[in-house]
Amino acid sequence: MAIHYRLLQNKIKGSKNYGKYYAHTVKRGVVSLEDIEAMIEENCTAKASDVRLVLRELFDTVKFYMQNGYTVDLREMGKLSISVKSVCVDAPKEFRRDRHITGFKCNYTPEGKRYKSFDGEAKGHIHRSLLDGCEAIETRYYNTSDSQKD
Secondary structure: OOEEEEEEEOOOOOOOOOOOEEEEEOOOOOOOHHHHHHHHHHHOOOOHHHHHHHHHHHHHHHHHHHHOOOOEEOHHHOEEEEEEEEOOOOOHHHOOHHHHEEEEEEEEEOOOEEEEOOOOOEEEEEEOHHHOOOOEEEOOOOOHHHHHHO
């Protein structure tokens, strides 16, 4: 498993890193629901149609709970929740839901556990199991259509 990257130069004038190079992720494509269904079908005894049924029901159930104010904890997959976007007002009595709530945002937090420090306290960096085994590889292939999307 590898995440491909290419080096890009920062061209934002006024940035403290102007002219410096940084790693930029190169996406390798899109995996469809059908691709996921097929892989799961290969890896276990469930048929692709069964996987589709379960994933559809999972989506509907997660949506129901999220839209009712719950955080949905999918263990190794992480947590999902919805938050409100709004503009600021000077005082609570000035706030009007119809004028000041501007939308909603879907939040995703991958599962993670804080590293223990030397004194046993849980603080510092967070270990995310979704990143286990991940490595970075520089790619020499530059697809100009990718740079337009990123």
